Amino acid sequence: MNRNKLITKEIQINGIVQGVGFRPFVYRKAVELNLSGYVLNTSTGVEITVNGEEKKINIFLYQLQNNNPAASKIKYFKVDNIPEQKFTEFKIKKSTQQIGTTLISPDLAVCKDCVREMFDKFDKRYLYPFINCTNCGPRFSIIENTPYDRPMTTMKDFKMCDYCKNEYTNPLDRRFHAQPIACPECGPKFELLNNNLEKIQTDEPIKETIELLKNGKIVAIKGISGFHLACDATNTKVVKRLRKLKDRPHKPFAIMTQEKNLSKLVDITAENINLLKSPESPILILKKKKNLLSELVAPNNPNIGVFIPYAPIHFLLFDEELPFLVMTSGNINNDPISKDERSLQKICDYFLTNNRPILNRSDDSVILPTRNKNLILRRSRGFVPSPINLPINTIPTLGMGAALKITFSLTKNKQLFLSPYIGNSFSKNTMDFYFEMLEKYKKWFDIKPKLIACDLQPDFFTTRLAKKQDLPLIKVQHHHAHIAAIMAEHHITEPVIGIVYDGTGYGTDGAIWGGEIMAADFNKFQRLFHLNDMPLPGGDSAIKKPIRIAYAYLKKIGIDTNFLENISEMEKRIISKQIENNFNVFQTSSMGRLFDCVSTMLGLFPEISFEAQSAMALQFLCDENNIKNAKIYSYEIQNDKINIQSILKEIAKDIHNGISPKKIAESFHNTIIQFTVDAVTEASKKSEIKKVVLSGGVMQNKIIVENLNHILTKNNFTVYLPSELPSNDGSISVGQVMVANSKYLKT
Ligand SMILES: [Zn+2]
Numbered sequence: 001m002n003r004n005k006l007i008t009k010e011i012q013i014n015g016i017v018q019g020v021g022f023r024p025f026v027y028r029k030a031v032e033l034n035l036s037g038y039v040l041n042t043s044t045g046v047e048i049t050v051n052g053e054e055k056k057i058n059i060f061l062y063q064l065q066n067n068n069p070a071a072s073k074i075k076y077f078k079v080d081n082i083p084e085q086k087f088t089e090f091k092i093k094k095s096t097q098q099i100g101t102t103l104i105s106p107d108l109a110v111c112k113d114c115v116r117e118m119f120d121k122f123d124k125r126y127l128y129p130f131i132n133c134t135n136c137g138p139r140f141s142i143i144e145n146t147p148y149d150r151p152m153t154t155m156k157d158f159k160m161c162d163y164c165k166n167e168y169t170n171p172l173d174r175r176f177h178a179q180p181i182a183c184p185e186c187g188p189k190f191e192l193l194n195n196n197l198e199k200i201q202t203d204e205p206i207k208e209t210i211e212l213l214k215n216g217k218i219v220a221i222k223g224i225s226g227f228h229l230a231c232d233a234t235n236t237k238v239v240k241r242l243r244k245l246k247d248r249p250h251k252p253f254a255i256m257t258q259e260k261n262l263s264k265l266v267d268i269t270a271e272n273i274n275l276l277k278s279p280e281s282p283i284l285i286l287k288k289k290k291n292l293l294s295e296l297v298a299p300n301n302p303n304i305g306v307f308i309p310y311a312p313i314h315f316l317l318f319d320e321e322l323p324f325l326v327m328t329s330g331n332i333n334n335d336p337i338s339k340d341e342r343s344l345q346k347i348c349d350y351f352l353t354n355n356r357p358i359l360n361r362s363d364d365s366v367i368l369p370t371r372n373k374n375l376i377l378r379r380s381r382g383f384v385p386s387p388i389n390l391p392i393n394t395i396p397t398l399g400m401g402a403a404l405k406i407t408f409s410l411t412k413n414k415q416l417f418l419s420p421y422i423g424n425s426f427s428k429n430t431m432d433f434y435f436e437m438l439e440k441y442k443k444w445f446d447i448k449p450k451l452i453a454c455d456l457q458p459d460f461f462t463t464r465l466a467k468k469q470d471l472p473l474i475k476v477q478h479h480h481a482h483i484a485a486i487m488a489e490h491h492i493t494e495p496v497i498g499i500v501y502d503g504t505g506y507g508t509d510g511a512i513w514g515g516e517i518m519a520a521d522f523n524k525f526q527r528l529f530h531l532n533d534m535p536l537p538g539g540d541s542a543i544k545k546p547i548r549i550a551y552a553y554l555k556k557i558g559i560d561t562n563f564l565e566n567i568s569e570m571e572k573r574i575i576s577k578q579i580e581n582n583f584n585v586f587q588t589s590s591m592g593r594l595f596d597c598v599s600t601m602l603g604l605f606p607e608i609s610f611e612a613q614s615a616m617a618l619q620f621l622c623d624e625n626n627i628k629n630a631k632i633y634s635y636e637i638q639n640d641k642i643n644i645q646s647i648l649k650e651i652a653k654d655i656h657n658g659i660s661p662k663k664i665a666e667s668f669h670n671t672i673i674q675f676t677v678d679a680v681t682e683a684s685k686k687s688e689i690k691k692v693v694l695s696g697g698v699m700q701n702k703i704i705v706e707n708l709n710h711i712l713t714k715n716n717f718t719v720y721l722p723s724e725l726p727s728n729d730g731s732i733s734v735g736q737v738m739v740a741n742s743k744y745l746k747t
């Protein structure tokens, strides 16, 4: 046998393989192994034709699959033998005509090679905060239009110097076709401004910033896809001032720290560290170890959101005396993240900013690791605008989203493009950002919606907007959308049992739903069990003052309310009247409100400043390891209702008997877990469904998710967790398009 016989193979690779340095990587490997042929981008991925010795081609194939660039993800890898073709060299060929959708890569955290160079005194880019290569750097945030090429990005105004140009045009260089390539000579620069936007004269704006931070100043720092407000996380005075300026009294701030300091701050596993170091570089919610920080960073909270430097500038901000920085999105509470200085002038002392515009904003993504799976709470930077693959074909559809944690979705065939996190309230800034991104997504991905989907709630601005479009409109029940989103994530097309525990969602009967166990597929749902309806006086005003919920619930059940603190006689009278006359009282089966009620019965947060604050406080009282041994309060499941009245009666009795809030909170959690398992078991008997989907905002409660998953799995159910799509309203738009397509195509 002739071992040196030449053969030719054709390789097709799909996944995230464009804009992440994949072709240069293929080129380098082929040249190293003395193979000839070519690589090119196609509409769906990368195609390679390679000719050479069999042994070397086998090494080549191994390396393609095992040493591929960090930011690339191979989803499909196919090799075919083809008749021998001879080539004189290996080439990167021009892309074939794009028939499919051109994808845009998310922004990628700076890679370790670039970090190493940045700290190398002899490197051209020593301490240069815009260093990047084909494996890393900005993408989404700098793109104006597709295809992703330098003249189509905000780098177009920076003319490459000869040094950069040489690297850019050399296929063997790590910066071959790195569109944002730059160096101190030709690229963007940082400068320091005061909050009147006047330049501070200094040769070292970054060093100066570190001094300002050490002296208790708040500095708005321009990152990759938006501004962060930064301050020293150990300085209570400045953290307090930041809370005031940002109008954010309690909601936890995220902390950025160097990798070496993580284990001092939080309980962390090797897997967590890998996730923090990934190209997506999200914020992880982890358990505080001992509190090295100001208590005001994450008040009354055993956990803290941490992330590590992901933009080159971040690596330059820390020193031994400044190990922990608050790095919170640069915005006014609930508004979109800012891309320019003006909107932040009133909430910071200085700006560390630069002359590269941010075209497309996105917030940091947030992930909650649990025993079984990582749950994504916010899917934004590092993930958008990568498409989500769908289990069914769709017509071009726009899903409008809800009113909290706003996102939209656009679909095309089997791909769904989810917007970045837009904002958390209805404001002019939120609407402007919504339209800005919507128009861009339509243009980039060439989608002209033929169908629109929105929530049933008539008052959402997303609903009102949807009605104005001259297109077929399908209204989707909120919790049906929650289930459909997680079904889409897991590619389930057959019926499931959906457990949706949520704050607020408009029901088909006009009541506010939110404690739902449904049988559902994409087309329809059946409400199998729900918490019994309770009175919610004044709607939104009670949600912000949950003590009013406790009062109304106890009143309805006939429990003595004298033990309730933090509610005035006047408020009591008004609520009693409202309930008596059924004036401005909504009926609700919400699980979120039940948490609010119990939380305030125990004296926690009579008034809240962010969503789910009192529910979280109740969770934080518990010792996770005690849950399964905690007492179970009595409940009844009758017909389609889970009656919670006796639970509240027994909790009130426990409070009177001086049982500790911790014990009560643990029992309350265990009771929810038990009645849910009972109801699901019953639902499965009726429907013969064994697949269970968990969704809704309450499924961010680790205790509920971990225990439900554990027990249901043990009882032979297959449980699907919201892992790559958020369980909260951030993925409502995904569910909306799934349901709308199914309904529209069947009519
Ligand atoms: Zn790099």
Ligand SMILES: [Zn+2]
Residues within 6 Å of the ligand: 160, 161, 162, 163, 164, 165, 182, 183, 184, 185, 186, 187
């Ligand atoms: Zn240069």
